[in-house]
Amino acid sequence: MKSLRVINLDKFFGETHALDHVSFDVAEGEIVAVLGPSGCGKSTLLAVIAGLEIPNAGEVQWDGKSLASVPSYKRGFGLMFQDYVLFPHMDAFDNVAFGLRMAGLAPEVVRQRVRETLALVGLPGFEKRDVNTLSGGEQQRVALARSLAPQPQLLMLDEPLGSLDRTLRERLMFELREILRRLHQTAIYVTHDQEEAFAVADRVVVMDLGRVAQIGTPQAVYSRPASLFVARFLGLDNLLPGKVGKDGDQFTIETPIGRLSTFEQGLGSVTVLIRPDAARLDGQGELQLEGSLVKRSFRGNTCRAVIETNGVRLTFEFLSNAPLPAEGERVRLSFDPAQAIQILR
Amino acid sequence: MDPGLDGDCPAVKQLSRSRPPPSPTGRGRSPLYQLAIWLGPLLFLALFYLYPMGSILRVSFARGDGGLAAPLVEALTSTSVRRVLWFTVWQAALSTALTLLVGLPGAYLLARFDFRGKSLLRALTGIPFIMPTLVVAAAFNALLGPKGWMNLGLMSLFSLSTPPIQFTNTLSAILLAHVFYNTTIVLRMVGDFWSHIDPRLSAAAQVLGADQRRRLRHVILPLLMPAIITAALLVFIFDFTSFGVILVLGGPRFATLEVEIYYQTISLFNLPLAAALSLLQLACNLALTITYTRLSARLSRPLWLRPQRYTQRRFLTRRGRLAAAVTITLLLTLLTAPLAALAVRSVTRLDPERGQREPSARGLTLDFYHELTINRRQSLFYVPPTTAIGVSLVYAAATVVLALTLGLPAAWALARDSTSLSSRLFDPLIMLPLGTSAVTLGLGFIVALAHPPLDLRASPLLIPLAHTLVAFPFVVRSLTPALRSIQPRLRQAAAVLGASPRQTLRYVDLPLVGRALLVAATFAFTISIGEFGATALIARPEYPTVPIMIYRFLSQPGALNYGQALALSTILMLICAIGMLAIERFRIADVGEF
CATH class of the missing domain: 3.40.50.300 (P-loop containing nucleotide triphosphate hydrolases)
Known part of the structure; x- marks a missing residue:
């Protein structure tokens, strides 16, 4: 060979x-x-x-x-x-x-x-x-x-x-x-x-x-x-600083948008990546996030939305026909942490 | 640097071609207006170029009544003329081959590598080209002549009574001086072209299985060939029309067409034969120049010219570094040693005083310079050398004024609209004097302007007029791109940024044109002060220029004459070097570089 x-x-x-x-x-x-x-x-x-x-x-x-x-x-x-x-x-x-x-x-x-x-x-x-x-x-x-x-x-x-x-x-x-x-x-x-x-x-x-x-x-x-x-x-821009701590047996990460649970071992500072395509509007995800929709832009078959929560801006992509509220209104997102959250060191 | 070179640099041509047709003042003025602009330059060319050339034609016909080609045929059937022509051709061919041999390795070095002191090397290797022929002749004399450094050194080393090296009056002297003169052309033209060729072309061939020999044969040489041929042709033209070098270094045994015209005119006063020879010279020159212009126009092929920063690298291997060091040393030795020898020799006392066996004191001296001011012979017709300096300066100043007055309108018209009928017609006309040898121009003045209706024999303007003719193409060529660079959009940009018309003139137009004018003036000045070919024929004995004076001193025996020739040459060399520095300094940066 x-x-x-x-x-x-x-x-x-x-x-x-x-x-x-x-x-x-x-x-x-x-x-x-x-x-x-x-x-x-x-x-x-x-x-x-x-x-x-x-x-x-x-x-x-x-x-x-x-x-x-x-x-x-x-x-x-x-x-x-x-x-x-x-x-x-x-x-x-x-x-x-x-x-x-x-x-x-x-x-x-x-x-x-x-x-x-x-x-x-x-x-x-x-x-x-x-x-x-x-x-x-x-x-x-x-x-x-x-x-x-x-x-x-x-x-x-x-x-x-x-x-x-x-x-x-x-x-x-x-x-x-x-x-x-x-x-x-x-x-x-x-x-x-x-x-x-x-x-x-x-x-x-x-x-x-x-x-x-x-x-x-x-x-x-x-x-x-x-x-x-x-x-x-690769254009994955939803990156937040985080600190891994331990709450009993459970590892948790403190981030600007709240405390997330994780299986991550090892304490200290990390970066948390939230995937832009993993946000759901149906409320079915385990992890909930509320913020205001700052901006939405139409991009063909997808739609990009910038959501601000706790002073942090995150960008998400939805299908164009997703029921997004108008700019300036509140929006409630949910995530499946296993898919949506990744820890980078 | 030299206007011919940079004007013909492919990259520059590229640059000026890619621009949209420029029009500083807007186009579409009437043909009458165009003619008015052209009137001065055209009148000048008609009176001082076409009329003298026509007179040469008339004089050469006056010999017989054969017909149009008769004088040429007659000259060509004479064995002595054929011998002169043959010698002119083969010495030029040999000189050109040697120049390529010396220049190409250096061109490669300058094109492909980036190293410390490179711009200094470029500048130093450019010096010989701008030196007046008489300075070059004197410089080689100071290095290799009977009283030059090499011979003096060998004589004292081996206690010889006669100089061991026979240099002056040999063919080697002519060849060496020609190589010295023209290596710069190969370095600049081929080097510049080479430096813009994408080195990845060679890499592409390499990956496709071509070893070094085959890369050279199938890729590099074919790509480089237009530049090599063009440079070789230009070198050949210069060697073909070489005058001062052959007259002074070659001695009476060697005569090219140019030298033969001079002898026939000055020594034998055989004007008809001189005119016929001039005709021959003119025909050869025009053919060569036209070929050259055609070829250099073909030099630009857009696809593969790349900015130099992509094409140059540092030396990687020790062997490469060594080869580069050897090449640089050889080049610098060849191109600077004669001038250095000249300068040092002009301030060194080595010969015994008159009537003494040993020099009273060897060492540094300014005697030769001091001697320039003294009229030792108390002769009525004798002119002290300092007068020559004054005469040269006055002539040069007059040339600057004349050349700018005539060149500016021509350049302006060419820059306004290079595609108009008048521009296309007159552009080649302006360049004609460039394709005419200096001695031919001088002869033309003698046969045309020595009797009514236009008798200028006594006019102090005669020599400035001849010099203006030589300088005119250079002045126009260096002014046109600068005028062209003043595009209306540049003015509009200034206006949008809040500049009033007066401010636009002050901060945009004048800086652009002003520097170009300075460059053109310096060209005219240095050309005039070093001109020998035409001046040798028409200068009046009581008003010699510096090159004429050097020639007189060099052709007379005696240590004092020799020393004074070297001192004058050194002064001339310095003036020209300063001129070149000024040109480099004032030239607008991106004209001349890619």
């Missing part, structure tokens, strides 16, 4: 610690998304795996063997750069053929493979087009074809949809996943957009300041963020 193994990578640029003990695996045929804000070290990570940068410490292994002494042009990996970096002095055909020619394939094989790959990415007949005149979406596809054509063992995509507009991005997101799936392509997909990461990847590696913050399936990461950073990065 050919898999990628990244072990304890460390990379410094001057004072900046771009990669800080980064470790993770990518199994054969798996798509792993590396998700994080800009400057978190994602692109550096790809450059190190591709062999374009030399790590200060740690190792990249492929198929159980270290790649330390393998130069990038012999690794057989593909890298699709952010904003594509197509060769401007070549047409679409020559761009896609570049890797095949470097591999020394016969001209008719090259021609055949380029045609197939361009068709695969949805650009049949684009061979003679000048890449400088292509639209953003077309350039993106040529770049994808260029990195796919040599049939890389591992394909890395650096913000492949970053410079496209929203509609095009959503369409290409699913197309891209479809193509990668069909080829059973092992891939690392770097993005700062959680929607993209969740839609494309089997597993997500969340990075922050050069460190791995969390690894897991999209569902696991979203429903159980491992740290305050991950929660904030």
Whole structure:
């Protein structure tokens, strides 16, 4: 089984610690998304795996063997750069053929493979087009074809949809996943957009300041963020300071919105996350909360409401048809603590 | 820096092209108004460029009655002319190849790496280019000539009685001086272009399986080729028209077209042959210049120009650092040693006094400078060198006034609307003097302006007019972008922010134009003060300029003459260096950088 193994990578640029003990695996045929804000070290990570940068410490292994002494042009990996970096002095055909020619394939094989790959990415007949005149979406596809054509063992995509507009991005997101799936392509997909990461990847590696913050399936990461950073990065903003205390046998947390019971062991200061999608209006939840509805905004099939209680503002999402009161009125919410409350340290 | 270089920098072109068509005063004025603006510049060009060039044509035809191409054919069938032409071409080609060889590693270094002292290195390597040819000739003389540092050092080291290095009057001297002069062009043009090429293109090729050799061959060289060819062509043009360097360092054995025109005019007074040669020179130059303009226009391709901060990195390996240190040292040695040798030699006493065997006191001295003020020969026709300095300054001042008076309207019209018919027509016309060699311009003045209807032989304006012709394209080229940058929106922005029209003029227009005017004036000044080619033909013996004076001193024997040549050259060098610093200082920051 050919898999990628990244072990304890460390990379410094001057004072900046771009990669800080980064470790993770990518199994054969798996798509792993590396998700994080800009400057978190994602692109550096790809450059190190591709062999374009030399790590200060740690190792990249492929198929159980270290790649330390393998130069990038012999690794057989593909890298699709952010904003594509197509060769401007070549047409679409020559761009896609570049890797095949470097591999020394016969001209008719090259021609055949380029045609197939361009068709695969949805650009049949684009061979003679000048890449400088292509639209953003077309350039993106040529770049994808260029990195796919040599049939890389591992394909890395650096913000492949970053410079496209929203509609095009959503369409290409699913197309891209479809193509990668069909080829059973092992891939690392770097993005700062959680929607993209969740839609494309089997597993997500969340990075922050050069460190791995969390690894897991999209569902696991979203429903159980491992740290305050991950929660904030995923847009989970209902975060309250809390203090775990003990009331007899029962652990409790003091928060600005009242005392919550918990199974959490261990005393001290924590952060309490209240999930925005867990509020109920039917009063059936175990935990009750009353406040005034400060603001409501309509967002298509959902509706976002800001509720103020005890001087704290919390944001919740409801279905659009939920019976929310008007702005400025009182509202009574209830929660199922097991779903709605999460303790972060 | 040099206007030709920065004006042609692809990034700058990129910048000015991406702007919407500018119009500082609003467009759509009548063609009559346009013509009125153009009247002065056009009249000047007609009288002092087209008319002299036409006169050269007339004189060369006066020889025979063959027809249009007759003078050219006649010149080309003469073996001596063919030999001159052949030498002109191959020395230029060889010089260009050597310049590329020296410049390309440096260009790579400046393009791809960020290191301490880089801007200093850039500035230092730019100095040779702005130096007048006579200063360069004197500088190489001070380093490698018979009385230069190298020979003096070797002589005292090995107790030799004659200088061991034969440098002056050799081909090597010509080649070395040309490399010294033009390496900056390669460093700047190729380096600038290279620094805007996305390094990830190379990385992309690397990931796709290309090793270093194939990345160079399939990606980097093809991308860089337009810049390399354009730079090489510009270097070739400069080497092709090189005059002072060959006259002074090459000696009588080597004659390029330019030098031959000078000899035929000054020594043999064979004006018809000189005119025919000029015609030949003019034809070659125009062809080269047009090719160059075409090529440099093609330099900009939008997709992959990136700001420099994305493309440069620090040295990573020890080997890289070592290679960089070696390159920098070689470049700096080549490009600064002659000038340093000149300055130091001009204040050093090493030769024995007249009539004595040993120098009375070796050491530092200002004698050569002091000597400049003395008229030792008591001769009536002799002019003390200080007079030359005064003459040069007056000529330069007159050139500044003339060039700005004529250049400002032209630049204004070009900036207003670069797409109008008049602009498209006149823009190439303005650049014509740039494609004409200085000696040809001088010859044109001799044949056209020495007799009625326009007899300017006695006019003190003759030389400033010639210098203005040389400076005119530079002045227009440096003024136009600045005028263009005053967009109506800038004024509107000021107005919305509460600026009255007077305040807008004071705080927006004037600072923008004022600095550009200073830059243009400095260009005109330094060009005038260092000009040799045209001046050598038309200067009157009683009013020599500083370069003429240096030439006279260098071509006469004797330690005192040598010392005075070096002293004058050092003064000229300092003036030009100060001029360059001023240009760098006043230039508006983001014109010239991406």
